[in-house]
Amino acid sequence: MIITNFKDGNMLGDLSFRPFEEHGIEEESRLVLYNNVEGDFSHLLEIEPFEKAKIDLNTLESHFDYKFKYQLKKNGKWTDHIKYKYLKPEQETDKGIKYLFYPDPTSQHLIIVFQAINKNPGYNYIRTLKDIKASKLFIKDDYGEDELTRSSYYLGKNRTNNIEEPVHELILRAKRTLNIDSKNIICAGSSKGGFAALFFGYKYGFGNIVAGGPQVLLGNYLGKGKLEGSSSILPPILKYLAGEVSQESIEWANGLMETAVRSLPDHDPKTYIHVGRGEPHYEEHVLPFIKMAEAKKNLEVDLGEYNTHSELSVHYPEYLKKAVGKLIK
Known part of the structure; x- marks a missing residue:
């Protein structure tokens, strides 16, 4: 699940990615965020065990047409742990x-x-x-x-x-x-x-x-x-x-x-x-x-x-x- 934090006075807040809470991942992981419009990677963020990654929505393109996945390191290489999911930047x-x-x-x-x-x-x-x-x-x-x-x-x-x-x-x-x-x-x-x-x-x-x-x-x-x-x-x-x-x-x-x-x-x-x-x-x-x-x-x-x-x-x-x-x- 993606949790967003509303910033007072703004329409756009932060996206929080929590691999442990979302998928029970207990080891170091990598967040892959892909821009579907541009056809390239927007973010590649390594996340420590039990930690989370934050992305300010204001730094993303206004189309918000992105997908994301988590990867784990196996034999020294990052490999997919889940398939891509489309990003829905829900805020509150x-x-x-x-x-x-x-x-x-x-x-x-x-x-x-x-x-x-x-x-x-x-x-x-x-x-x-x-x-x-x-x-x-x-x-x-x-x-x-x-x-x-x-x-x-x-x-x-x-x-x-x-x-x-x-x-x-x-x-x-x-x-x-x-x-x-x-x-x-x-x-x-x-x-x-x-x-x-x-x-x-x-x-x-x-x-x-x-x-x-x-x-x-x-x-x-x-x-x-x-x-x-x-x-x-x-x-x-x-x-x-x-x-x-x-x-x-x-x-x-x-x-x-x-x-x-x-x-x-x-x-x-x-x-x-x-x-x-x-x-x-x-x-x-x-x-x-x-x-x-x-x-x-x-x-x-x-x-x-x-x-x-x-x-x-x-x-x-x-x-x-x-x-x-x-x-x-």
């Missing part, structure tokens, strides 16, 4: 928000990607956006308390904003670091990430949104089977957010998006939503959102010819690339 703010940051100093745009629900929380659409010439900030969500997904929806516990606020602070930090205007920030994500893209984009005045199959009436979605003792993974997320699973909690959560949309009456971001024509999110969430945002002029909905939410993962990546391409050209 002083308030516990985890993220990947890929700055592009040649671009005036920042893409923020929020993750969907997953039993192994991580980062979405890194490969999809790999060749897009823009800075990128991928934000993880593993801050909830349900055992299966740890979802917070980037909001907070018991109707607070104890996750929302530090996530917003992280976005503002990236904005300042890159000296980027809010109108050039693109919020993106699908499903839960689509909810977050719409929520943060409207509430905090960011200029562009590309959402796929988003939840909008969050209470209805998370409250499925609420009072019937359902084994669904969703009600525990609602309990974390609202404090209980009840009809009143469902109504409270349903109102979150409309409050966000109305928080800045004059804000009209370019909003692109993709959803399957026959999948339930269209009628249950996208149509209500269109009504919420009826005073907005920059809303475009793209309907795919499919009927299940699971098919979103097939269709949204290409839509995301095309939409972002239009926004940054």
Whole structure:
């Protein structure tokens, strides 16, 4: 595992490589860091037994397209102990928000990607956006308390904003670091990430949104089977957010998006939503959102010819690339 140490005031901290903790290596080892873009070795660092190696992320190329491996010395020669692994420079703010940051100093745009629900929380659409010439900030969500997904929806516990606020602070930090205007920030994500893209984009005045199959009436979605003792993974997320699973909690959560949309009456971001024509999110969430945002002029909905939410993962990546391409050209 790669551990990063967040440096106060900066978006980029240190990468720590710990061969003993990661692979049980108890002897001298060598870290090999390879630059995939340049096609050469970036670092060859010898590490004493039980020690670690640190690399300042600011010393790496901004593409962060690297891979690494550990070697051990056998018969006087360094030989591979593990195969190459791709580098994911995960960092963590002083308030516990985890993220990947890929700055592009040649671009005036920042893409923020929020993750969907997953039993192994991580980062979405890194490969999809790999060749897009823009800075990128991928934000993880593993801050909830349900055992299966740890979802917070980037909001907070018991109707607070104890996750929302530090996530917003992280976005503002990236904005300042890159000296980027809010109108050039693109919020993106699908499903839960689509909810977050719409929520943060409207509430905090960011200029562009590309959402796929988003939840909008969050209470209805998370409250499925609420009072019937359902084994669904969703009600525990609602309990974390609202404090209980009840009809009143469902109504409270349903109102979150409309409050966000109305928080800045004059804000009209370019909003692109993709959803399957026959999948339930269209009628249950996208149509209500269109009504919420009826005073907005920059809303475009793209309907795919499919009927299940699971098919979103097939269709949204290409839509995301095309939409972002239009926004940054």
